[in-house]
Every structure is written in C-alpha cells, then in structure tokens.
Amino acid sequence: MPRLNSATDLEKLRQEILAHRDPNKPCVTICSGTGCHAYGSEKVADTFLNEIQSKNLQKKVDIRRTGCHGYCERGTIVVIFPEEICYLRVKPEDVPEIIATTLVEGKIIERLLYEDDDGQKIIHEGDIPFYKHQRRIVFGPNRFIDPKSINDYIARGGYAALAKVLSEMTPEQVLEEVKKANLRGRGGGGFPAGIKWETTRNAPGEIKYVIVNADEGDPGAYMDRSLLEGNPHSVLEGLIIGAYTIGAHQGFIYVRQEYPLAVENLYIILEQAREHGLLGANILGSGFDFDVMVHRGAGAFVSGESSALMTAIEGRVGEPRPKYIRTAVSGIWGKPSNLNNVETWATIPLIINNGVTWFTSIGTEKSKGTKIFSLVGKVNNTGLVEVPMGMTLREVIYDIGGGIPHGKKFKGVQTGGPSGGVIPESLIDTRVDFDELTKAGSMMGSGGMIVMDEDTCMVDVARYFLSFLSEESCGQCVPCREGIYQMLKILNRICAGQGKPGDIELLEEIAEVVRDASLCALGATAPNPVLSTIKYFRDEYEAHVEKKRCPAGVCKALISYYIEPKKCQACLICLRNCPAEAISGGKNLIHIINQDKCTKCGVCLEVCPPQFDAVVKLSGVPVPKPVAIGTEVKRKRGEKSE
C-alpha cells in the first residue's frame, strides 16, 4: 500500500475502492460482536464461507464479519445488503437455506424475520422498532464495516474529517468547532471536551499527550467495547484530530486487557494507519507527526479515573492522586495530558464532517448529540442503543426496549453504573440528558442503563454496588475505604434480617461524609446508589429493618419457601430435585419443606410444574404450620398422580 500524501490521495483511494465494489452485489454481513459471538456467530460465519465456497458463489456474494449491531437479544444477526434483509437468531443450520432461498432465488425466509406484536413480519433492519426509534450516528456504521478493514472505513468516508482538518483548518479553528458543538464527555462527568482541549493546548510545555479512555470499568456496560471492536478507526481518527488541535505528538489508548478482540483490532488498525501515512511522521503530507501506543489495563475500576489512568500508563499502580493541578495541565510524567472517553473521540469526526449546526440540532439545550447506552437487565430488547439526548427514559425502555418481560411491573432504572443511582417509576418521563439525570439523583455516567422490575430488591442493588466499590476502592483515603466498608456492613446486616432502628439514618450520615471527604470521584459518587434508593424506596428499606420482610423476595435470610398443601399434587419433582433433601413426602403424600434444612436455593419453586403452582415464596410472614407428615393428597376422581 503506497502512503497517502495528501487529502487528494485519500479521496483517490476512496474512489478506487468504490470502483472495485459493485453496490448491487449481495453482501452478507454477520454480526460478530461479543453478544452474537456468545451465541455462536463464529460458526454461522464459517458455515457461510464454506457453503459459498462449495457452491462456487464467491464471485457473486461477499461475506463480511462486522462489529456489534446492537440488538444483542436476537443474535446472531445477519443482514443481507443491498436490500438490508435482516435475519435474527440465525443458527449455522439456517445458513444453507439462506443461501439457496435468499441469495440464489431472491426470496425472503419468513421465519427468520422480526415479528412485531401484531404478527407482522419486518424485513428491513431499520424498520424494526428497536432500531426505528434510535438515532445511530456514532454506533450505526458498525454494521457496514469489517473492523479489520481500513478500506471499509475509507469507502464510507473515513479519515475525510482528518484530511479536512489537516489541509484546511488551523488547530484554533478545530478547537472553535469543538467548543461551539458543546460536545460533552461521554465517559462520566460530561465535562465539555472543547474546554478541556483548550486547557491542555494552552498549558505550558512542549510535550503533550492525548489519551483514549477505554477502561470501561462500569460492571454493566459494554458500549466502548463494541465501538472499539466494531469501528476502531473512527476512534483513532478522532484522536488524531484532537492531537493536532492540542499539539500532541504522542497518544495512548488505555484499553482493558479483558477485551482481547478490541486489543487485537487496535494493533491491526494502528499498523494499517501507519502504512497509509495516517499515523507517524508527516501525516497526509501535512507536516504533522503523531503516533499512538496501546496500553493494556490490568483490571481495576479505579484506574479508569483520569489521574489514576495516567499513573498506570507510567507503569506504576493506577491509583488516583489529589487533583490540585488538573491532569490537563500536569498528567502523564507531569506533562499536559488530555483524556477523553472512546465515544467522545468517535464523535469528533462526525462534528467535523457534518458541521456544528448539524450536531447541535440533535439533543437538548445543554446536552448535544447522541449517547449510546447499554440497555440491559429486565427488559425485552437487551442491547446497545444510541438515542438523541433528551429522549425520555420511557421511550428508551418501552419503545426501543420493548418493555418488561413476562408482564412484570417496571420498578426502576439504574443509570451511571456504580456512581449513579436508581430512577423510580414516578420519574420515568425524565429526559436522558446530563443535567436532568443528575437532578433525578443519578447521573449519565458512561451509559449503563439497567432496567429493574418488581422482582428486584433495591436494598440488594445498593448492597451490590457498594460491595463492588468496597472491593475496588484503592484504599488511599479513609472516607472512601472505611466509609464504603461501613455502609456495606450495615447493608449486609439489613439484608440478613438484622437491621436495627436507626440504620437507615446512619447510612445517610456516613454517605454524606464519604461524598464530601473522599479523594477522588470513586468515593465522592459511591453514596449515590445508596442515597437514591433510600430516597425513592425508603419503604423497602423500612420493610427490611422493621418487618424483616424483603418485598421483592430476594434477600435470602428474609424469605422462606412453602408448599401449599391444597395445591400440592405430590408429583415428587421438587422432592427429587431438592439439593438439601429438605422435602419430605412421597407418592400421594403431600410434600413438606423442612424449614430447618432448607437452604433457600429456590429449586423447588423453579421445578414445580406451572399447572400446580404449589410452591410459594414467603417474606415477612410466619410460615404456616405444616400438615402432618403422611397426609394424603386429595384428588378429584379420574386424576392420576404423575
């Protein structure tokens, strides 16, 4: 590959690539994101390749493995271009039929299509409700691109923004654009990127650094991962533009080693970019030099914090430091360093290409553009969604997410990961926007959106996050290390049915200290899950403490399993499955759970046939006295046991 020495060279290459591609040639794209991979997309792709080869169709059909399409609930996803026929839940067994029917005969296979609530089949990906309500400007290109192919990226206008910046704009002009676009950081706090860039740019010193934060420590989110796995060039392009604007010649990508595919893709695309003259000395003949190093993070949530991340890049333990001087002024090795999230960087080329007016037309007054969320938990359509800022939570959860499964009741949605809070049903019309979510006692955070239904215990959720944070606290400062631990101890106590009057107030008191006195944002935001759940679900805490009752039936110490004698049909299923051998009874004899032996594993409830529905979970009420052992089941005549 010859080096590209100017914007013209890049455009020439793009035309060449396009000239070699027939837009009407069928192309089968197979989602190979993490979700689909888990469903076995690898085998689907291999089967396609083999079948196409054995049928000698290579010249007629292209096969492409793409990054995550987002609709992880229905993997493996296969989309056939140019018609955009979207097949869901594709298994390797379906492949021969797809080739014979759709690719050769040009017919649709109905059973693989999306079916809406009215039984209507939907052919095109974009018409499926899950996609229809989204605005996928950053995440959308994933589905067209083979992440390992720079040609795919260039063919879709990739690196045009970089070419424009390097050939037509001064760094000041780029900075002005980013500031005017009011792009706010997608990694947590929502700090305006333009202002941060400017601080680093103006900070004294010749050597400066730019960094991508791909640590993604939020334990329930994976959008940064999917961007890096699916469209890594877009992140790199944004980073180079940032480096040019700020005046940095060295960049870092801090990516967690738990994302092996992202790491692998990064090494590949950096090499490609260097070969093409998009990285290294004299980028696109502009005289600007810049290169990037990959730093694999070894797995510590706190290392995603800016100062900690920079310490880790220096090869030391990634612990935060007090930020009397901001990292924008004194970061890696004391040099001005600008850190942004993966999604923030990936948005930059879009702003340059489409202009500030276009970008600011999306979103709300103070939060512009779109945000990618990982919509997960108790929701029908699990997956990654990108929506314009200002959409309501209701629209995201119901219109895109398709509501709550099994007809259960929506209880709350957790946003912002361990630093965020739970937003209750009463506030479901809150708009997703940095300031609105903060007002509701949560935050945007990196974009986790965990939907919870009536079966989720809020005390347990608070306990979950605190247990995560107490594990992840680096332990340097006392308020965070001890405060979180003490809060966790109280929550453990409450969940174990040993809550004392005054516990809730004590939690609130400690939370305040932790929030105000911690060294870094990990501690400062740690109380959020506790405070927001106390604020909106205080009655649930009180039920645990005062009535020793877990309304959602989650906290083990507060529940018991009981077989309703009237409903029990003595089918022996629970009795045989009980791992603790706590169930007595026999053929035709009503089954009884021995409460002293019961480990509350819940197997009996799971296995009791739905038509009998005899096992119930009790909480806060005494277990009824069992019938005498050996009581026979009363059956209507004609019924048989088993």
Place this chain on the structure above:
Amino acid sequence: MAKRKTKSSFVGIKVTTEQAKTLTRLQGVLNSPTKTEVLLKGLDLLSKSYSATLVPREGRPDTKAEPRVVTSLELSQLESEAHQYISILQQTKNRSEEVMKQVIQELAKIDQTIDKYGGDKDCLIQILLDIQRENRWLPKDALMWVSQKLDIPLTQIYHIATFYKAFSLVPQGRHSVSVCMGTACHVRGAPRLLEKVTDTLKIKPGETSDDMRFSLKTVNCLGCCALGPVMVVDEDYHSNPSTGEMEKIFATCD
C-alpha cells in the same frame, strides 16, 4: 538489556568445579547469559511449582474473605525463602542438565518479553500481563527475575501484582470457569448461579480445585447481557445453566 545489578541479592553461591563446567556449558546454550543468570534459573527450577502463597483478592460479592494485603513482613519472608532455595541448590550436586535447560528456556521467554518492551521499566504492567498470559499465573521466581532484570524492587512488583485483577499469584487450573457478576447479570440472578457453580465445583471464586482441573473466578460484564446470567467455561458461553446442565458441561472438561 538493562544494566545488571550486582549478584548481592542472590549471594553466597559457591559452586564446585564440576558444576562450574556445566554452568559454563549451559551459558552457551542460551546466548551466554551470565553465571548469575544461570543460577537464578536453577533457582526457578527448584521452586518450580512453588507459589508465593499470597492469595489474591477474592471474587465478589458474596465472599466473606477479607482481601489480603502483602505486608513487608511477608516479603522479607519471601526473601529468606529464596535464600533457603539457594542453599538447597548448593546441596543438589548433580542436577540433570536437561531439566536445567528447560528451566533456562522458561526464563529466557521472560527475557524475550522484557526485550520486546526494550527493557523499559515503564512497561512493567505490560510485561507482567504477558507473563501472566503465558503461564496463566505469576510464578514467584518469574517476578524475582523481572525484579532483577529491570532493577525494580520486588515490593513494587507485588504492589502491582496484587492491585490488579488480571494477575494471579497462585497456579491456575486447566479450565477456567467465570461467572459474570455484572449489574445486568446480578439483577437477573447471578448470585444464585454463582452459588450453584460453587456448590457443583466445591470451590469458591478465586480458588482452584485440588486436582488443578478448574479455577473459578467472577468477572464483570462480558458484553453479552442478553444471555445473563452468564457462565463462561474456557471459551464457551452458557446462559443460566441448570445444575444438571452444569454437571454435563463440567464433565466434558478433563
């Protein structure tokens, strides 16, 4: 290669003329490392399956165990143990040359890793990650070797090795079992799944079965929340397996 430290931290090794001859021969086998290096490799041989016995931070959330912190006392213990090994080395007169070679090769791999990063101290975490990937854990002598080569105090290396979740200071089993404890999996019942796994495997997160067959750990979001709660055995993902299914899955792992 970084400038070598004096032999002082591994002092006191007197070798017989015979041993010296063997060592000199061995020096040639591996692009002539110095005599100290050859000895260090012998050290590794002796502490081959020896672990630092420092238990890493255990899995979350329901483990009762307190996270362990490496104390300087323990570190000085490690040092003295190292000296013990040296004395054993002195006693072992006729170490088989073959085994020695094998050991040397292992440590040579670490040398290669260090060289890959140009012997740069700043790349310590990257070097440790590579060693971890190679062995699936960080053997103590490997860390000692890195400390020696990069001239970084062993304490600092242990600080890093115990801080990050990616590192293990105990040998790992042949099969890795991970249960996702991410938020999405948690609300979908990950704690129960974990309980089933611990009951079936009879080990807790962070532990390895006595027969070295399984190592169990908890992880955060694997990016397949739609399958949650998820268990991953080696490379295969399983969506909320029942106890029966689980037993079948584990039975296929030898």
